[in-house]
Amino acid sequence: MRRLAALLLCVLPLAGQAAGDGYARLPGGGFRSALKYEDRQSLRIAPFRLMQTPVTNAQFLAFVNANPQWQRGKAPSVFTEARYLQHWAGPQTLGANALPQQPVVNVSWFAADAYCKAQGARLPSWNEWEYTAAADELRKDARKDPVWRERILAWYSRSSKTALPRVGLQAANAYGVRDIHGLVWEWTGDWSSLLVDGDNRKQGDADKAKFCGAGALSMDDRDNYAVLMRVAMLSSLEGADVTPNLGFRCARDAR
Amino acid sequence: MKRAIPLLALSLAIAMALPACRQDAAADAKPATATTDTGGSAKGDFGPPQGAPVEAVLTSPPNVPPATGRTAPAKVIVSLDVVEKEMPISEGVTYTFWTFGGTVPGSFIRVRQGDTVEFHLRNMPDSKMPHNIDLHGVTGPGGGAASSFTAPGHVSRFSFKALNAGLFVYHCATAPVGMHIANGMYGLILVEPPEGMPKVDREYYVMQGDFYTTGKYREKGHQGFAMEKAIDEHPTYVLFNGMEGAMTGDKALTAKTGEKVRLYVGNGGPNLVSSFHVIGEIFDKVWYEGGTKYQENVQTTLIPAGGAAMMEFHMEVPGSYVLVDHSIFRAFNKGALAILKADGPEDKTIYSGKEVDAVYLGDQAAGTSRAPVAAAAASAKTGNLTKEEQIAAGKVLFAGTCSTCHQPDGAGLPGVFPPLAGSDFIKANPKRVPQIILHGLVGPVKVNGKDYNSNMPPMSQLTDDEVANIGTYVLNSWGNPGGQVSKADAAAARAAKPANGSDGH
Numbered sequence: 146m147r148r149l150a151a152l153l154l155c156v157l158p159l160a161g162q163a164a165g166d167g168y169a170r171l172p173g174g175g176f177r178s179a180l181k182y183e184d185r186q187s188l189r190i191a192p193f194r195l196m197q198t199p200v201t202n203a204q205f206l207a208f209v210n211a212n213p214q215w216q217r218g219k220a221p222s223v224f225t226e227a228r229y230l231q232h233w234a235g236p237q238t239l240g241a242n243a244l245p246q247q248p249v250v251n252v253s254w255f256a257a258d259a260y261c262k263a264q265g266a267r268l269p270s271w272n273e274w275e276y277t278a279a280a281d282e283l284r285k286d287a288r289k290d291p292v293w294r295e296r297i298l299a300w301y302s303r304s305s306k307t308a309l310p311r312v313g314l315q316a317a318n319a320y321g322v323r324d325i326h327g328l329v330w331e332w333t334g335d336w337s338s339l340l341v342d343g344d345n346r347k348q349g350d351a352d353k354a355k356f357c358g359a360g361a362l363s364m365d366d367r368d369n370y371a372v373l374m375r376v377a378m379l380s381s382l383e384g385a386d387v388t389p390n391l392g393f394r395c396a397r398d399a400r
Numbered sequence: 401m402k403r404a405i406p407l408l409a410l411s412l413a414i415a416m417a418l419p420a421c422r423q424d425a426a427a428d429a430k431p432a433t434a435t436t437d438t439g440g441s442a443k444g445d446f447g448p449p450q451g452a453p454v455e456a457v458l459t460s461p462p463n464v465p466p467a468t469g470r471t472a473p474a475k476v477i478v479s480l481d482v483v484e485k486e487m488p489i490s491e492g493v494t495y496t497f498w499t500f501g502g503t504v505p506g507s508f509i510r511v512r513q514g515d516t517v518e519f520h521l522r523n524m525p526d527s528k529m530p531h532n533i534d535l536h537g538v539t540g541p542g543g544g545a546a547s548s549f550t551a552p553g554h555v556s557r558f559s560f561k562a563l564n565a566g567l568f569v570y571h572c573a574t575a576p577v578g579m580h581i582a583n584g585m586y587g588l589i590l591v592e593p594p595e596g597m598p599k600v601d602r603e604y605y606v607m608q609g610d611f612y613t614t615g616k617y618r619e620k621g622h623q624g625f626a627m628e629k630a631i632d633e634h635p636t637y638v639l640f641n642g643m644e645g646a647m648t649g650d651k652a653l654t655a656k657t658g659e660k661v662r663l664y665v666g667n668g669g670p671n672l673v674s675s676f677h678v679i680g681e682i683f684d685k686v687w688y689e690g691g692t693k694y695q696e697n698v699q700t701t702l703i704p705a706g707g708a709a710m711m712e713f714h715m716e717v718p719g720s721y722v723l724v725d726h727s728i729f730r731a732f733n734k735g736a737l738a739i740l741k742a743d744g745p746e747d748k749t750i751y752s753g754k755e756v757d758a759v760y761l762g763d764q765a766a767g768t769s770r771a772p773v774a775a776a777a778a779s780a781k782t783g784n785l786t787k788e789e790q791i792a793a794g795k796v797l798f799a800g801t802c803s804t805c806h807q808p809d810g811a812g813l814p815g816v817f818p819p820l821a822g823s824d825f826i827k828a829n830p831k832r833v834p835q836i837i838l839h840g841l842v843g844p845v846k847v848n849g850k851d852y853n854s855n856m857p858p859m860s861q862l863t864d865d866e867v868a869n870i871g872t873y874v875l876n877s878w879g880n881p882g883g884q885v886s887k888a889d890a891a892a893a894r895a896a897k898p899a900n901g902s903d904g905h
Contacts, residue, residue: 228525228553291628295614299624302496302583304484305528330528370576370627374529377575381530381551388552390528 168194168397169321176276179288179369180376190276192399195269198312198323199331199392200260202233203245205252208260210237215256224255226385246311248329248392254384257332261395268334269396271379275372278325280318288369297326297371305390326371329392336379438593438692441539444563446514446594449475453518458507461641462653464603464664465510467596473514480507482523482531482550482572482585489611489637490644490735491770491800492620497642498529498572498583504642505607505668506570506587513565513591518557519544525553530574532556536706537568537589545573565593567690567708569666578670582612582630584642586668588708593692600712601659606738607666608674608703608725609642610635617734618644618861633671638730640723640738647723647738655715657744662712663723666690669705675726676703678740680719683711700726717751718744732804733857772796773869780865780887787872787884794873797866801859810878816854818847821878833871834885834893837862840902855902864890 173190209216209230216236217229230251234240243249252260254268261267269277281287288294310328317323325331333339382391453475457465468474483502489495500506511517521533530551534543538560547558572585588607590597612630613623617637629636640646647653655661667674677700685694686701690708695701703709725736776793779785799808802820806812810821820826825847826833840858844851862870864887871885 295624295627298627301528302579302625303528304486304496304526306526368627368631370579373576374579378530378551381549381574386551386554389526390552 167197169197169317170194170399171273171277171320171322173276173399176272176279178272178275179372180275188272188276190272193269193273194397194399195273195277195320195322196394196396197317197321199248199329199394200257201245201312202239202243202247202249205249205260206237206239206245208263212259212263215259220256222385224385225253226387228387229253229256231387232389242308244311246313247309248312248324250309250329250389250392251387252332252392253387254332254336254382257393258334260393264395266395266397268332268393270335271333271339273396274325274331274333274375277318277320277322278371278375280320280322282316282318285319294368294371300327301371301374309390329390330375330378330388332391332393333379334396336382337384339376339380436693438565441563444513444565445561446473449473449516453477455479456509456511456517458501458509459605460501460503460507461505461605461607462647464508464590464605468510468512468515468592469596470512470515471594473516474512475516475518476511477518477520478509478511479520479522480509480533482521482527484524484527484529486622488643489613489623489639490618493613493615493618494622495611495613496583496622496625498531498580498585500533500570500572500585500587504584504609505605505666506585508587508605508664509570509589511562511589511591512596513562513594515562515591516559517562518559519548520555520557521548521550522555523550523552527552529580531572531580531585532574533570534573535560535568535570535589537562537564537566537570537591539563542573543570549574562591565591565692567591567664567666567687567710569668569706569708571668571706578630579625579627581668581670582610583625584609584668586666588664588666590664597662597710598712600662602655602661603664604653604661604740605664606640606647606723607642607668608638608640608672608676608736609668610670610672611637611639613637616861620863630670635672635730635734638672638725638734638736640736644735647740649739652720652739652741655740655742657715657718657742657747659742660712660714661740662710664708664710665703666708667703667705671705672725672727672730673705674703674736675700676709677701677724677726678713679722679724680717681713681715681721681740683713685712686710715742715744717747718742770796773866776869777865787876790869790872790884791876794869794871795877797862797870798873801862802870805856810874812847814850815852818845818850818852820874820880822848823880824848826874827881830875830881830883831889831893833874834867834890835896835898837867837870838890838894839897841900842902843900857902860894864888864894867893 171193173192176188176190178188213219218236220229228251232242232251239245258268279286279288281293313323315323315327318325450472451474456476456478459465480500482500484498486494486496497504523531530549532545532549534545536543538544540560544558548556550556568589570587570589572580574580612626613636614626615623665676683698685696686698687694687710688701690710701709719742721740723738724731730736772792773796776785776789779789805817806820810819812819837859840856842855844853867890868885868887875883
């Protein structure tokens with residue numbers, strides 16, 4: 146990662162992507178994660194670009210039309226559980242429960258990963274997601290503001306019985322990114338390294354981080370419940386799992 | 401793998417895993433005398449389960465499943481749904497609860513020592529959160545938490561042998577643990593001793609919890625979880641069975657004189673320790689800490705967060721008995737009360753006189769109809785609100801908010817709470833009424849020739865309509881001068897805080 150970052154720094158002066166591709170440009174830099182890392186105090190986030198809004202049903206429909214192997218019913222079950230895109234009317238039909246501008250949900254990590262790769266992009270890393278999510282509308286790091294924390298927390302405590310709003314309804318944050326809070330959970334590329342996934346449970350006792358508050362103890366910022374819940378949610382999932390409120394967006398390295 | 405990922409400091413997490421996980425049953429302190437030692441978990445294994453598996457009977461609070469009635473270890477299947485749902489937390493106030501079984505506290509589970517419990521934790525597909533369960537009655541790391549971490553739309557299964565008898569709390573232990581518990585994710589599992597629990601006439605399930613809402617106590621509408629209040633341990637509500645009034649009025653617990661009642665009482669926390677007390681009763685027995693031994697003749701028993709106790713008493717005198725957290729402001733100002741209503745013939749040789757606990761009934765009292773309040777609200781909307789409607793609504797609201805101190809007949813309590821009945825203080829300036837309701841009153845006042853010097857907290861949680869109705873009721877009751885308080889009067893009073901207003905408590 147360091148080597149990659151160094152490489153990116155060399156390439157950086159060439160930046161200058163045409164606007165209107167739906168990606169926001171994020172400068173990166175030093176970032177203090179709410180998570181506690183053994184090997185470093187603060188992280189260095191390389192400049193990157195991130196979709197301004199989560200991937201929509203319409204976008205994902207275009208993807209499965211072009212890539213039939215990812216259509217519901219055709220995608221291998223090891224990559225997509227039975228409820229993959231279950232809210233769509235058909236394998237290539239959105240229907241009443243999946244409006245074009247709603248964020249796509251019920252997608253597995255494998256499907257999300259394939260979508261981004263098909264765009265020449267990738268899923269964002271956890272660090273990139275967390276860095277983006279630290280911003281409110283005006284500040285790049287609003288995490289110490291109790292009012293803002295309470296505002297974003299409100300979404301987490303509601304269950305998801307009502308239809309999802311369409312993407313882009315919320316004001317953009319300081320980086321020009323929308324809906325990073327308050328709409329859906331989002332996959333990250335490295336989600337399985339957050340705590341440990343099911344496959345890693347037998348390696349030592351690492352899974353103890355998942356219960357009895359120990360999860361909170363590997364946090365530097367124990368008040369950041371929004372991040373804590375993202376970590377808990379992502380770490381409860383397997384790569385083929387889907388839920389009705391889990392979507393994703395793609396990232397690109399800065400050019 | 402495209403990129404290297406820094407390692408999380410998991411080793412730290414392991415070293416500091418909280419002692420909430422019950423891992424050391426065998427190392428617990430020895431009982432006082434060897435002759436009454438049950439042997440604990442080392443003697444709790446009665447061999448493999450016998451007979452066909454049994455589906456556990458789960459009950460919603462305040463009900464308790466029937467005794468297992470078994471004499472041999474069984475395989476017991478427990479299927480518990482995790483449901484995130486909006487429910488009332490108080491009159492006109494809603495909150496998003498996270499529940500085991502759709503209720504707060506969660507379903508009561510009853511098994512027998514030595515049983516093998518096959519546990520199915522089912523997280524509903526429309527849940528937003530992953531959840532798990534840590535049962536304090538489990539011998540094993542995490543109490544089942546690690547084995548039951550369940551994403552939305554998934555089910556986890558694990559099994560344990562119930563080696564220790566007792567009454568145990570269970571709770572969700574998914575990070576952030578405090579928030580999962582504060583949202584109502586706890587309940588009780590009773591592991592009966594081999595001989596079962598002594599027979600009683602009635603059993604009830606009560607569980608205390610503290611709640612942290614963004615709005616003030618009884619502030620209307622939907623309220624979110626207030627993280628800062630939770631971290632500061634300043635609850636908005638302290639409740640029995642998850643809702644103010646969950647066991648009052650028509651929903652009061654019932655018993656008959658001559659009956660023996662047992663309560664299974666837990667405390668989910670997340671923060672507060674309960675001074676559990678039943679006003680007007682003395683516990684004949686308390687299985688303190690939910691364990692094997694009982695203490696006799698107890699007034700108040702301490703129930704820690706994440707702990708439980710069983711208590712038993714014989715009903716002699718009919719009437720309403722009030723369950724409270726005797727850290728008493730929680731009962732008066734945060735909702736921690738419930739009613740046990742005993743029917744039967746009076747026994748004047750044991751008790752004669754008026755029931756002291758009527759004072760705690762509040763607006764959840766049996767038979768109190770909220771209809772006049774709704775009628776007044778409807779008329780206010782159409783602009784047809786009459787004084788009579790205001791008085792009727794005010795009377796109901798007064799019973800809930802004011803009568804605790806000023807008494808239902810407005811007489812107050814001598815030396816403590818000034819009378820409102822025939823009050824020269826009100827007569828001198830009727831406009832004071834909405835002002836005092838909204839801002840409280842601190843310091844010396846003289847009412848009907850008597851001096852009072854105390855602190856009435858502001859009742860600013862009341863809406864302007866409610867203040868207007870209460871004020872109108874007071875002005876037109878008990879020989880007061882009459883008149884009317886309008887919504888606009890109340891709004892004006894709210895805007896202007898007098899010098900002797902209270903900063904609250």
